[in-house]
Amino acid sequence: MLGLGAGGGAAKSPIKPSFVSYLTPEEIDVRDKEQAEKVDDVLLLPGEMLLCEANNVFKCSQEEGSQRGVCGRLLCTNFKITFLCEEMPDDNTPEFRNKIVGENDITLQCVDQIYGVFDDKKKVLVSGLILKKYPEKLIICCKDFRVFHFCLTYTKEEELKRIVSGIIHHTLSPKLLKRLFLFSYTQAAPCYIAATTRDDTLMFDTLKDWKLELERTKGNLGYKVLSVNGEYRLSKRLPPYFVVPISLQEESVSKFQGRGIPIWCWSSQHGTALCKMSSLPKEVDDNTIQDQKAFLSSVEQTLHRPPYEEVRIEDLSISLPSLSEVQAAYTRFKQLFLIENSTDFWDTDSKWFSLLDTSNWLEIVRQCLKKAIEVIDYLESQKINVVLKEDTASDFCSVIASLVQIMMDSYYRTRAGFQSLIQKEWVMGGHRFLERCNHLRSNKNEAPVFLLFLDCVWQLVQQYPLAFEFSETYLTVLSDCINIPIFSTFFFNSQHQRDTHKWIEDGPGKQKEALSFYTAWNWSVQFELKALSFLNNPLYVVEKSKQDKSRKGTRSKHQRQLSLPLTQSKGSNKKGFFREETGPFIRSLLGKRISKLISASDEVPSNYKVFYENWHRKPIDFHGLILPHIEGPEIRIWAQRHLRWIPEAQVLGGGNVAAMQKVLELMDEIQSLKRKVKERPTANLPTLKENDIDGRRKKSVRRSSLFPFALLHITSFRPSISTTTWRSWEAEDELVNRDDEYVELGSI
Structure with missing residues (x-):
């Protein structure tokens, strides 16, 4: 993909082949797709190379005992592990889509652990392990809490050996810094100067x-x-x-x-x-x-x-x-979210809070x-x-x-x-x-x-x-950027290391040239303009305007009472x-x-x-000093990041997402009414787009509480619960006898 160089501008010395464009991000994305290399109909990023692949791989559903899944190809490149489905692609494009990492893509840095299943026994696979027998199933646990099950039973033996050995080697083996995909991508990706307004982010390198x-x-x-x-x-x-x-x-x-x-x-x-x-x-x-x-x-x-x-x-x-201690706590904590199947989710439900506390x-x-x-x-x-x-x-x-x-x-x-x-x-x-x-x-x-x-x-x-x-959503996406090796922001130990390794030789005896690394703040590299709107808080400007008015007048006397922290934390031994x-x-x-x-x-x-x-106890100034509540119940789970890939943890039409959508719908209606009142003296009054508002309201009801990341399928729940208003009035015996409903969140 294309993006801005370090510091939000163009590269000082473009790496050959050089390319400078003054197009909009949308036009750049189209040309970028045309320039991306294709190997056997596999779309690769600039600098990405196909290392190994296997056919007849079955991606299994996470439903326990289910034979559901899709068949396709499993590939490993110097950037990611990806699964290509042989079924026809879904025409319903999600509202929030990453252009670099798809639903079935795992960057090499995002792999946390790999398990092999041998005769229904799960074993941890590590680098350097000599396998006398290759597993019939691979389980890949990711740092973003996704869990993939790949069945290799129907894969040819030679392809099986290559894909298993290749994935283990390229994800778990120690590597040199310049072997990271960051350098391959930066050298191969064309540089451009976007026609949009320059970002105001200070890089603090000057x-x-x-x-x-x-x-x-x-x-x-x-x-x-x-x-x-x-x-x-x-x-x-x-x-x-x-x-x-x-x-x-x-x-x-x-x-x-x-x-x-x-x-x-x-x-x-x-x-x-x-x-x-x-x-x-x-x-x-x-x-x-x-x-x-x-x-x-x-x-x-x-x-x-x-x-x-x-x-x-x-x-x-x-x-x-x-x-x-931080590393040990996080290791215990993340095990709560690396759920391999729905049975494991429900088995840990009764002791989930105690496990959370002990983490x-x-x-x-x-x-x-x-x-x-x-x-x-x-x-x-x-x-x-x-x-x-x-x-x-x-x-x-x-x-x-x-x-x-x-x-x-x-x-x-x-x-x-x-x-x-x-x-x-x-x-x-x-x-x-x-x-x-x-x-x-x-x-x-x-x-x-x-x-x-x-x-x-x-x-x-x-x-x-x-x-x-x-x-x-901005914070969740930012946490994902840590494991995407095309941005230099999170891939160096110091600025000295970054500046030292940016120099490359264009050839034997030729002068060194400096790479212009891409930064995580070039959001158009990952998302379309429509998807970028999800990174902004739509109520921020409204509240700022309200605060500006309140400073001119009398502030409301909103009193709040808080209790002391429920858990006594250890005091600092430092002197005053x-x-x-x-x-x-x-x-x-x-x-x-x-x-x-x-x-x-x-x-x-x-x-x-x-x-x-x-x-x-004082009124809140949202653009002044803010202090968080630190009582035990107020420190909560970051659900959108930690639970987004667990279908059973999603609430259809509920949660903060539904509340936010209701607020946005009210704002839309208010703006429409204001326009209608303002334009009333005119002869031709514009009709209020009730259909659009009703459609948006219905759409928000069907969204998951973990929107916009809820792209998995809910195949069953335990216990069976009605998720629609009209069915909640049915007789109790009819509810118990009815089959669990199937909901596809990706189409919501």
Whole structure:
């Protein structure tokens, strides 16, 4: 597919064969389909190669004991595993369709686990395993919670060996970075300059972007942009440009390669700032320790200057779980949604909530939201600068810093602002996407930190939908982009790694040329313009207009009462404000066990509970500060992402989707009535399109609660429940004796 290069513009040095188009995305999509390579009637993306295939493969239904399914071809390319059905394609095109990854496509990075069925016994298949006997069925579990069953009983033996060995090797074996499809696609895909309006997403790869952010937040009053890391002379971990306090000397920044210094994230309207800081190396000799103490003392003087400025160090390695705990919790959590058949779904129904509780995933989500509220309390209520501290300052520092900015700054609740935030705190912040997402199958340091962040954002979106310009569908699609290797956004550990690997040789002895990677923010690469509307929140502009009017007049007195959290979370061991004789940076150097013993009686308790309760008693300003509910029942399952492929979990004509559709229908009717009243004096009154409204209302009733992702078939339910209004009045005995109804959600 085609898309914009990194930064939303055209490539500086197009890779041969070069192609620049000034067409609209719709015209580009048509030409892209014509240019895509075809191998035996298989449509491939630019740079995609067919590696192996098998015929007479049966894709089984997930209904237990059912012989339902379709026959077709199973293929493996250097980009994806795909199943081509031999039956005639359905003419009903879904409203929301991805142009790159279809319903039967699995990118190689999206494969989580593969099982083989040998004589009705399931066995985990791993890389390097020598098979004496090949399975009669493959079960592929995906990272987006899809589960595919492929029966190979009728496949020829040679094709069976090739497809099984090929899939295992290309999905589970460790690989080199430049072997990712990202590089093949970027070299082969033509570049274009779209004729549409340029996206306002800041990439933070230039000095100008950082200065714009400083000016927008008024952070330029106390902070400055440094370019000391140009060409990565200082550190390979830091980006070429970053922001530090004005009083901090460049020599101090260079001494320990950027470690141990406060790096600016954001400034509030009160002038307080949020910073992050990585730890200094721990395994050092005594002389180096003395140098570190002197260095930290000098850095402390730039921030902690009572009574003018106060600073608090939040050591996230103490107050939040470790990465291994996050990974273990997510491993338990995802097993609840990798449902292989309907029987497994109903068998776990009675113990589902207990399994959810023991996974501890939602508790970790709650802890992150709680920590963000504590940081906001210091910034907003107590007017104190906060420095988030972590070993690399690129995991939980990115999570908490991003959540704080989303809650306090309404700009980051717009689509362009949210994308700019991810670029600033995650991409340029050096989050190790390759390692944390395990894209290279090294199985080292894997932890779904970015997915944890998106889950926290979803909690905010579902509690305050009117405050966000983007929808929950946007977040769900963004979580899928992590495993689509045509965008560079989530496939590097640092900006240095991205810049180093973008250079290629056009041939022996020829000059190197730079690749222009595509970014996840080029949404037209994946979706048509009609489908892009699902990424926007239609009520956001309405609410913004309402808030603008309310600021001019008297605000409504809407009082809300909240209870304290139902589950007591462990308190932070970090001390409060730092005493003059022992600075925060030096104390952080002493280690966890020693720091707990120093000035324990001098700890200033956090007032976040008072701050939290007081805020929830005030009227809501959806374009001001928002704080989430963090009581146990308020932290919920991200159903649209986690349950979207389970037919039994879908509610026909119900859920948030149905409620939203009703609101949109009312808005349509109101707009139509306004036009009718406005045009009443004219001779020819336009007729109100009642048929269109009625058709839209009927269509919304038949939509699933997990729309627009509910594309599977509901074959049966247990127990049998009527899903139509008129049948709900039937006699009870007739309801019990009637066969389960068959509903195809894809045609809704």
